[in-house]
Amino acid sequence: MRVTQGMMNSQLLRDYNNSLEKMYKLDEQMATGKRINEPSDDPTGASLSLRYRSDLEANAQYQRNVDSATSWLNYTDTAISETNDVLQKAREIAVQGASDTNSPESRKALAAEVDQLYEQLVDIGNSQFNGKYIFNGQKTDQPPYDYQNAASTTPDQGEIELEITQGTKVPINTSGAGVFGDPSDTDNAFKVLEDLKNALNNDDTQGIEDSLANLDSRLDKIMQEWADVGGRANRVDLTDNRLKNEELNLNNLLSENEDADMAKLSVELSEAEAVYEASLSVGADILQPSLVDFLK
Amino acid sequence: MGSTFHGIETAKRGLYAQQTAMNTSGHNTANASTKGYSRQVVDFTPTPAIESTGLNTSTYSGQLGTGVDTSIERVRDPYLDSQYRNQSKDYGDWTVREGTLSKIEDIYNEPSETSLNKVMDDFWNAWQDLANQPDSLSSREALAEKTLAMTDAFNDTDRKLEDLYNDLDETITLKVDEINNLTQQIAELNEEISKTEALGKDNANDLRDQRDLLTDDLSRLVNIDVTENKNGYTIKMGETELVSGNQVTTVLDANALPENDIASGELHGYLVSRDEYVQGYRDQLDAMVQGLAEGEFELTIPAGTVLPDGTTLTQTDGTQTTYTGTITDRTVTSDTTVKVNGLNGLHQLGYTLQEPATAGTEFFTTKDGSSTFTAGNITLNPDIKNDSRNIATSTKTYMDGATEKVLSGNNELATWMASVRDKEVIFDSTSSGSSTIAEGTFDEYYESLIGGLGVKAQDAERQVDNQEVLLQSADSNRQSVIGVSLDEEMAMLIEFQHAYNASSRMLTTLDETLDKLINGTGVVGR
Numbered sequence: 001m002r003v004t005q006g007m008m009n010s011q012l013l014r015d016y017n018n019s020l021e022k023m024y025k026l027d028e029q030m031a032t033g034k035r036i037n038e039p040s041d042d043p044t045g046a047s048l049s050l051r052y053r054s055d056l057e058a059n060a061q062y063q064r065n066v067d068s069a070t071s072w073l074n075y076t077d078t079a080i081s082e083t084n085d086v087l088q089k090a091r092e093i094a095v096q097g098a099s100d101t102n103s104p105e106s107r108k109a110l111a112a113e114v115d116q117l118y119e120q121l122v123d124i125g126n127s128q129f130n131g132k133y134i135f136n137g138q139k140t141d142q143p144p145y146d147y148q149n150a151a152s153t154t155p156d157q158g159e160i161e162l163e164i165t166q167g168t169k170v171p172i173n174t175s176g177a178g179v180f181g182d183p184s185d186t187d188n189a190f191k192v193l194e195d196l197k198n199a200l201n202n203d204d205t206q207g208i209e210d211s212l213a214n215l216d217s218r219l220d221k222i223m224q225e226w227a228d229v230g231g232r233a234n235r236v237d238l239t240d241n242r243l244k245n246e247e248l249n250l251n252n253l254l255s256e257n258e259d260a261d262m263a264k265l266s267v268e269l270s271e272a273e274a275v276y277e278a279s280l281s282v283g284a285d286i287l288q289p290s291l292v293d294f295l296k
Numbered sequence: 297m298g299s300t301f302h303g304i305e306t307a308k309r310g311l312y313a314q315q316t317a318m319n320t321s322g323h324n325t326a327n328a329s330t331k332g333y334s335r336q337v338v339d340f341t342p343t344p345a346i347e348s349t350g351l352n353t354s355t356y357s358g359q360l361g362t363g364v365d366t367s368i369e370r371v372r373d374p375y376l377d378s379q380y381r382n383q384s385k386d387y388g389d390w391t392v393r394e395g396t397l398s399k400i401e402d403i404y405n406e407p408s409e410t411s412l413n414k415v416m417d418d419f420w421n422a423w424q425d426l427a428n429q430p431d432s433l434s435s436r437e438a439l440a441e442k443t444l445a446m447t448d449a450f451n452d453t454d455r456k457l458e459d460l461y462n463d464l465d466e467t468i469t470l471k472v473d474e475i476n477n478l479t480q481q482i483a484e485l486n487e488e489i490s491k492t493e494a495l496g497k498d499n500a501n502d503l504r505d506q507r508d509l510l511t512d513d514l515s516r517l518v519n520i521d522v523t524e525n526k527n528g529y530t531i532k533m534g535e536t537e538l539v540s541g542n543q544v545t546t547v548l549d550a551n552a553l554p555e556n557d558i559a560s561g562e563l564h565g566y567l568v569s570r571d572e573y574v575q576g577y578r579d580q581l582d583a584m585v586q587g588l589a590e591g592e593f594e595l596t597i598p599a600g601t602v603l604p605d606g607t608t609l610t611q612t613d614g615t616q617t618t619y620t621g622t623i624t625d626r627t628v629t630s631d632t633t634v635k636v637n638g639l640n641g642l643h644q645l646g647y648t649l650q651e652p653a654t655a656g657t658e659f660f661t662t663k664d665g666s667s668t669f670t671a672g673n674i675t676l677n678p679d680i681k682n683d684s685r686n687i688a689t690s691t692k693t694y695m696d697g698a699t700e701k702v703l704s705g706n707n708e709l710a711t712w713m714a715s716v717r718d719k720e721v722i723f724d725s726t727s728s729g730s731s732t733i734a735e736g737t738f739d740e741y742y743e744s745l746i747g748g749l750g751v752k753a754q755d756a757e758r759q760v761d762n763q764e765v766l767l768q769s770a771d772s773n774r775q776s777v778i779g780v781s782l783d784e785e786m787a788m789l790i791e792f793q794h795a796y797n798a799s800s801r802m803l804t805t806l807d808e809t810l811d812k813l814i815n816g817t818g819v820v821g822r
Contacts, residue, residue, distance in 0.1 A: 001776050002779075004779030004781040005781065006328065007776065010775075011772070039753060040397070040750045042750070046746055046747060047744070047750070050406060050407060050746055054739050057420075061425070068428040068429075130432075136705075139705060140705030141704050158703060158706060161711065162428060162711075163424065163711055163715070169711070295786060
């Protein structure tokens with residue numbers, strides 16, 4: 001093949017350009033630390049990256065949902081624990097009041113104490129979490145109980161559900177009807193306290209005995225509700241662990257998918273630099289001489 | 297019988313010929329780096345011998361030569377030209393396409409932390425946050441803001457694609473002008489060349505080089521077929537004849553291009569870029585936005601849901617039920633799977649925070665009032681933007697005296713809205729084929745869109761690389777024939793110089809010989 005100076009020139013220029021282009025790509029990967037900077041760098045990888053990122057965002061959101069659910073459930077747990085304390089206290093009073101050694105006056109004093117407990121119980125029934133009434137189902141903007149009619153009130157029983165993983169919803173609230181009882185229940189917590197107060201005031205030992213029985217039955221039911229809330233909190237907690245594991249996995253996958261291998265990259269880069277330098281020095285040798293240089 | 301002075305004429309011809317050769321070498325060296333220049337060689341031919349058969353045949357034997365004649369020719373191979381032009385058009389085509397796809401990739405800016413994908417994730421998450429606190433005004437404001445961020449991102453992406461479309465449109469006009477300009481110049485050169493060569497002796501070498509250079513340029517712009525006849529080049533683009541002799545037979549009009557005849561070259565690249573790539577990706581984004589606002593998906597509405605007055609549900613088997621009247625009349629009695637038309641349709645199945653209970657309105661509206669959603673016109677309903685209580689989250693109401701009120705703690709609609717992210721949505725209800733996938737989730741849709749773009753761009757990059765190699769090889773092959781080699785020219789220059797010197801010496805010898813004959817003979821008896 002006949003070779004001319006022009007051909008050598010353009011061949012060298014092309015080679016330089018190829019070397020430079022390769023270094024540019026490697027530089028870009030070095031600077032961003034990413035193997036995929038544009039979809040065309042690896043179309044499948046780019047799609048996967050989008051998927052992992054979306055999954056990570058969704059995962060972070062589910063973790064936030066889990067946090068909301070946990071704090072709501074913990075708050076409910078505290079409220080039920082307080083309810084339990086109040087009713088245990090009422091039970092102690094009932095036991096004390098049932099004893100024959102009590103005078104009508106001392107029973108009246110106990111009745112006043114029960115009245116205090118009643119008001120405390122109504123306050124617990126109206127507990128608010130973040131400005132929302134937790135025992136009034138979905139009517140979170142209204143207090144379920146008032147001091148006069150607490151015993152005859154039916155709170156809303158709507159469940160509030162949060163999505164803690166895709167497609168899995170967990171109810172985070174507990175209806176007041178479950179904890180304190182329906183108006184029709186003989187062991188409605190408010191009614192029992194009212195009855196106990198009346199029985200103490202009226203020196204009615206039989207009434208006190210009946211209230212004691214009702215208190216025990218209510219305390220049993222509260223235990224069940226309490227266990228239920230605890231169970232849900234447990235479930236949410238497990239989900240939280242799973243979400244955190246998943247987050248770790250997704251981060252690993254994302255990093256494996258799009259992060260550049262720095263060690264490999266720097267080796268490739270110095271290789272490319274060496275090639276470039278070599279072609280430059282070859283170029284300097286080739287381009288200079290022609291026959292003109294050797295004619296006298 | 298030769299003349300006495302025959303040798304002087306022969307030597308003179310030699311001097312002229314070698315001088316021409318040296319001048320041509322000079323011309324070659326001077327043009328060693330001129331684009332499109334093909335080296336020229338001097339063709340030496342002996343002039344006819346003085347003795348030829350006929351009456352004047354002398355008695356001497358042998359044919360006495362009379363010297364040399366020259367003609368100057370360029371070294372060129374039309375086959376290599378056509379090879380080069382074939383590769384050049386495809387290289388032009390793919391370079392333009394690759395450039396456009398790379399710009400579209402830049403516009404989508406994936407994968408990154410600041411892209412459409414990210415604002416869509418934020419949007420869905422904002423619905424989840426609202427579901428956690430359906431009556432919180434700050435969550436509502438946050439959702440409204442995230443929604444606007446998303447619609448702005450759609451608007452912005454669409455605007456950038458539209459700008460790119462307009463740029464391509466203008467470039468096509470410029471390229472068409474360039475083509476018309478080139479064909480005009482080629483037609484003019486056709487005429488000049490045929491005039492110059494009319495006498496049959498001279499070769500219009502440099503004009504031909506110019507014409508070939510212009511034809512090379514034209515071949516990068518559009519697919520051409522070049523044939524040569526006595527009137528010069530006839531150039532055809534597919535079935536359309538562009539140049540014939542000194543006439544431009546077709547002046548291209550950017551608004552009425554014979555698109556069937558345009559099969560390759562930069563012009564083809566720009567047309568594909570504009571009509572297939574940019575328009576295609578705008579359509580795909582529009583289909584996604586339309587799917588978001590109104591795309592059909594299936595949803596199971598649980599028993600106990602109170603539907604807003606006048607709601608019509610379409611079940612999956614097509615049965616339609618309209619709910620009107622009291623809360624009881626409007627309560628869904630058993631779990632029902634229905635078809636819902638996008639987030640807009642879903643938003644209207646629940647209630648806002650307003651009192652008395654008010655049904656949700658369309659969540660998205662169009663900026664231009666059009667009934668079809670596009671990436672360019674989608675925005676958050678201004679009513680919601682102005683008052684975030686107009687976001688519907690609840691699916692239950694109750695009577696408070698004579699007033700129907702919303703159960704504000706109910707978050708069911710908000711969770712449904714958030715769950716649309718994972719629903720199979722129908723994007724292409726009219727089977728137009730302009731959406732990326734006909735049915736799927738939003739994430740799937742967007743991933744396919746970006747994946748598809750990546751595959752196209754990657755393919756274009758590969759094509760450009762391939763075409764570059766092919767074009768370079770065609771160019772090298774051609775340069776190998778037409779390129780000026782300085783070594784060669786120098787070597788020949790020395791050859792010509794020696795020949796010139798020798799011819800001069802020949803003249804001197806003849807001079808001395810004649811001097812002897814004229815001045816040194818006939819002196820006997822002086």
